[in-house]
Amino acid sequence: MTLHDDLRAIALAEFATSGYAATSLQRIADLAGTSKASVLYHFASKELLLADIVSPAVDDLDRLLDSIDPASGLRHADFVENFVDLLLRHRQVVPLIINQGATLDDVPVMHRSTEIMRRVAELFRLASGSTMEKLRFGVAFGGVAYTLAAAERLGLSGEIDVDDLRSALLRILHELLVPSAADLADSNSKD
Amino acid sequence: MTLHDDLRAIALAEFATSGYAATSLQRIADLAGTSKASVLYHFASKELLLADIVSPAVDDLDRLLDSIDPASGLRHADFVENFVDLLLRHRQVVPLIINQGATLDDVPVMHRSTEIMRRVAELFRLASGSTMEKLRFGVAFGGVAYTLAAAERLGLSGEIDVDDLRSALLRILHELLVPSAADLADSNSKD
DNA sequence: TCAGGTACTGACCGATCGGTCATCTAGCGT
DNA sequence: ACGCTAGATGACCGATCGGTCAGTACCTGA
Numbered sequence: 001m002t003l004h005d006d007l008r009a010i011a012l013a014e015f016a017t018s019g020y021a022a023t024s025l026q027r028i029a030d031l032a033g034t035s036k037a038s039v040l041y042h043f044a045s046k047e048l049l050l051a052d053i054v055s056p057a058v059d060d061l062d063r064l065l066d067s068i069d070p071a072s073g074l075r076h077a078d079f080v081e082n083f084v085d086l087l088l089r090h091r092q093v094v095p096l097i098i099n100q101g102a103t104l105d106d107v108p109v110m111h112r113s114t115e116i117m118r119r120v121a122e123l124f125r126l127a128s129g130s131t132m133e134k135l136r137f138g139v140a141f142g143g144v145a146y147t148l149a150a151a152e153r154l155g156l157s158g159e160i161d162v163d164d165l166r167s168a169l170l171r172i173l174h175e176l177l178v179p180s181a182a183d184l185a186d187s188n189s190k191d
Numbered sequence: 192m193t194l195h196d197d198l199r200a201i202a203l204a205e206f207a208t209s210g211y212a213a214t215s216l217q218r219i220a221d222l223a224g225t226s227k228a229s230v231l232y233h234f235a236s237k238e239l240l241l242a243d244i245v246s247p248a249v250d251d252l253d254r255l256l257d258s259i260d261p262a263s264g265l266r267h268a269d270f271v272e273n274f275v276d277l278l279l280r281h282r283q284v285v286p287l288i289i290n291q292g293a294t295l296d297d298v299p300v301m302h303r304s305t306e307i308m309r310r311v312a313e314l315f316r317l318a319s320g321s322t323m324e325k326l327r328f329g330v331a332f333g334g335v336a337y338t339l340a341a342a343e344r345l346g347l348s349g350e351i352d353v354d355d356l357r358s359a360l361l362r363i364l365h366e367l368l369v370p371s372a373a374d375l376a377d378s379n380s381k382d
Numbered sequence: 383t384c385a386g387g388t389a390c391t392g393a394c395c396g397a398t399c400g401g402t403c404a405t406c407t408a409g410c411g412t
Numbered sequence: 413a414c415g416c417t418a419g420a421t422g423a424c425c426g427a428t429c430g431g432t433c434a435g436t437a438c439c440t441g442a
Contacts, residue, residue, distance in 0.1 A: 018294065019291075019293070019294030021210065022294060022295075024428075025431090026428085026430095035390070035392080036391095036430085036431090037391055037392075037393095037432090037433095038389075038390050041390065041391090045430075046430065046431090095293070098290075099294065100210075100290070100291075100294065102208070103212075103290065103291065103294075104213075117345070121341075121345060121347065132359045132363075135338065135356075135363060136363060138338035138341065138342070139331075139334035140334065142334050142337040143330035143331065143333050143335070144330055146334065147326065150312075150329070154312060156312065165322070165326075168322055168326045169330075172326060172330050172367070175366075175367070176363070215398075215399065215400085216400065217400095225421090226420070226421050226422080227400085228402090228422075229419075229420050229421065231400080231401065231402085232419070232420065236400075
């Protein structure tokens with residue numbers, strides 16, 4: 001493991017737990033046993049360090065959204081599965097984006113992540129009709145992402161097997177997004 | 192509206208949208224058309240200003256959790272309804288706690304909110320058996336809270352009637368937390 | 383042996399932060 | 413006319429921030 005990689009890993013952990021603004025370059029340097037100047041040697045600025053950490057996940061999500069047919073894609077098992085896999089793959093970065101994306105949209109890479117969340121919300125609007133439907137999407141995807149972030153933060157993720165987690169999340173999403181015929185009929189009658 | 196109340200309202204809006212750390216007392220003062228020193232006259236410190244804003248919601252949630260019978264309370268329609276009402280009542284503060292509680296637990300009042308979230312997670316553990324069940328609670332409550340926060344942040348909350356929102360959220364929670372007999376049987380067979 | 387690039391560092395910079403304090407003003411009871 | 417108090421403010425403080433820069437140690441190919 002090079003110092004470069006060390007710094008990125010340490011910064012990710014600190015950004016996720018203590019927050020980007022509250023994590024100083026000095027602290028990252030101390031934890032890595034090096035100097036602040038050397039951190040700025042490897043990463044030209046604090047913002048670029050953040051970008052280096054966050055970009056891969058954002059790029060991934062971007063690609064996933066590009067591959068969607070807005071009209072019907074959101075319900076497809078393929079998309080749901082890909083979405084869950086993406087969240088699990090970038091498990092450490094998700095809390096960072098979820099919890100601090102709002103705060104940091106003056107930082108370019110985080111602004112991008114906000115735009116992508118807006119794009120997801122727009123997909124909900126296109127793929128669904130009623131308020132009820134939109135909320136169902138919001139609660140489903142938001143709930144899964146946020147639960148993952150909270151579990152990571154509260155230190156509960158170590159206890160759970162990743163494969164169990166994956167199948168359970170898929171099941172819940174399936175229940176929420178493919179409601180029974182009776183529910184649909186009832187829902188339509190209320191709008 | 193007194194200056195005191197003005198300051199609290201402005202600070203809440205700025206904390207929620209730009210983040211606590213990124214919002215300086217100087218900026219709050221500028222937006223209120225007064226001086227930084229006068230902000231510190233009304234609120235002894237920045238932390239106490241945050242506490243003044245957040246405490247009511249945290250106290251509310253604390254009281255709600257005190258009134259719960261851990262074994263069966265989480266499914267009761269009463270609790271679900273009270274929880275949703277609480278979120279809606281403190282709609283402006285929820286994004287602040289959801290998005291920045293992680294970052295600010297060195298601030299006493301936010302540490303309290305983290306502890307309360309941990310208490311909610313503990314309730315999940317007591318009230319449910321399998322991993323599947325715990326996740327169901329997590330996705331349900333986390334999803335509702337986070338969706339509300341995201342809607343507030345992305346500026347989508349203005350379009351939706353509060354009563355509609357309330358009944359839709361209650362419906363989704365009910366679906367998730369009171370699964371059909373078939374689902375339960377299937378779930379048990381997998382654990 | 384020496385030139386050149388890479389990794390790294392201590393000293394330093396300007397800016398900004400939260401917070402203190404002496405001071406000023408305006409209203410009000412006496 | 414007086415003193416008291418609440419509200420408000422400009423000047424200032426120490427600390428910390430992200431970032432710059434000149435210089436050092438080390439390795440490597442010519």
